Amino acid sequence: MRTNDAQMLVLCALADGPLHGYAVNTAIERLTGSRLGRGSLSGALVRLRDKELVEYLDVQGRQRPLQLTTAGRALLEREVRSVADVAGRMFEATVPDRTAYQDRLAATDAVRSYKASMLGMLALRPGGTVLDLGCGPGIDLGPLAGAVGPYGRVLGIDHDGTAVDRARARTAHLPQVEVVLGDLHNLPLADGSVDGARTDRVLQHVEDPARALAEARRVLRPGARLVMAEPDWESLSIDHPDLAVVRGYTRHLTDRIVRNGAIGRQLPRLAAAAGFAVPTVTPVPTVFRDLTAADQVLGLQRNTERAVTAGYLTAAQGRSLLDHLAHQPVFASVTLHITTAEVPTAA
Ligand SMILES: C[S@@+](CC[C@H](N)C(=O)[O-])C[C@H]1O[C@@H](n2cnc3c(N)ncnc32)[C@H](O)[C@@H]1O
Numbered sequence: 001m002r003t004n005d006a007q008m009l010v011l012c013a014l015a016d017g018p019l020h021g022y023a024v025n026t027a028i029e030r031l032t033g034s035r036l037g038r039g040s041l042s043g044a045l046v047r048l049r050d051k052e053l054v055e056y057l058d059v060q061g062r063q064r065p066l067q068l069t070t071a072g073r074a075l076l077e078r079e080v081r082s083v084a085d086v087a088g089r090m091f092e093a094t095v096p097d098r099t100a101y102q103d104r105l106a107a108t109d110a111v112r113s114y115k116a117s118m119l120g121m122l123a124l125r126p127g128g129t130v131l132d133l134g135c136g137p138g139i140d141l142g143p144l145a146g147a148v149g150p151y152g153r154v155l156g157i158d159h160d161g162t163a164v165d166r167a168r169a170r171t172a173h174l175p176q177v178e179v180v181l182g183d184l185h186n187l188p189l190a191d192g193s194v195d196g197a198r199t200d201r202v203l204q205h206v207e208d209p210a211r212a213l214a215e216a217r218r219v220l221r222p223g224a225r226l227v228m229a230e231p232d233w234e235s236l237s238i239d240h241p242d243l244a245v246v247r248g249y250t251r252h253l254t255d256r257i258v259r260n261g262a263i264g265r266q267l268p269r270l271a272a273a274a275g276f277a278v279p280t281v282t283p284v285p286t287v288f289r290d291l292t293a294a295d296q297v298l299g300l301q302r303n304t305e306r307a308v309t310a311g312y313l314t315a316a317q318g319r320s321l322l323d324h325l326a327h328q329p330v331f332a333s334v335t336l337h338i339t340t341a342e343v344p345t346a347a
Pocket residue numbers: 102106133134135136137138139157158159160163182183184185199200201202205206207
């Protein structure tokens with residue numbers, strides 16, 4: 001049995017429980033951005049009742065709430081599954097391997113461009129020592145080696161063994177590069193022994209960003225720079241007619257998925273507290289208008305499903321978000337900030 005759009009919207013509106021007739025249309029407006037005309041709402045209700053997909057609750061009063069029947073809920077679930085099938089073809093179904101994910105991101109123009117800016121901001125000199133804190137699979141170690149030259153030293157540090165192995169393999173031909181398995185909260189380095197350091201989407205994950213900054217401050221020499229590219233996930237905006245849906249999605253991401261979701265905006269304060277001067281903060285906004293590109297970075301389907309499971313979105317809201325992304329022009333944006341921090345020379 002197929003249902004037309006108006007009937008489907010009524011079923012979605014009733015997914016989370018019984019509603020009075022007028023509240024059905026309010027719920028539809030929340031899901032889609034517009035109300036059904038009076039004729040199409042009442043027509044849909046009559047047809048759904050004829051098919052025994054919705055029923056009035058058996059309570060006293062002039063306005064009796066409507067609810068899904070067992071058959072109505074089964075039909076809705078079948079329809080949701082068919083949307084999930086579409087979504088399964090359009091969105092990434094599995095969490096990509098972490099190394100492959102970082103490599104894929106680094107190959108995009110936007111990421112290549114801000115990584116090149118960061119290298120310039122580090123102002124490295126030949127013969128210097130530079131740290132890549134949370135180096136991951138070592139994407140940035142080659143360019144850092146080029147900047148410090150054959151007599152310089154590049155140290156990549158990461159606490160993930162697989163990433164360290166990958167970074168070592170990637171830089172085996174560069175004698176000035178060393179990759180160490182270690183924790184940013186306890187750097188295996190002497191005070192004031194380093195000429196520059198970078199973090200690239202790392203402090204968003206660490207347990208204690210203030211401690212990691214204090215460690216970086218300790219090992220950097222006076223005048224040395226720490227350049228940090230860290231996102232502000234609170235800035236994530238996705239176009240959907242119902243702002244409550246995207247607020248729920250973003251709130252879930254910053255509450256549950258990324259440990260320090262607002263680190264991008266917090267770094268000037270945290271770096272100053274760690275004893276750095278903070279001369280510049282450069283915002284790098286990214287706008288996605290292509291579903292596949294947005295999905296590769298944002299994991300739209302899996303994070304929507306997680307948000308539903310965690311109660312940040314209702315099932316109907318999750319369905320509406322994926323449906324909208326799959327069928328309407330896409331707009332999603334998020335801003336990363338590059339913060340430069342300097343150890344004062346008089347320190
Ligand atoms: C998003 S990846 C970025 C990797 C790399 N900076 C890049 O731009 O491709 C974050 C990396 O930070 C590392 N990381 C997170 N917390 C860490 C910690 N406390 N100590 C060392 N590495 C850490 C992770 O293992 C991961 O490889």
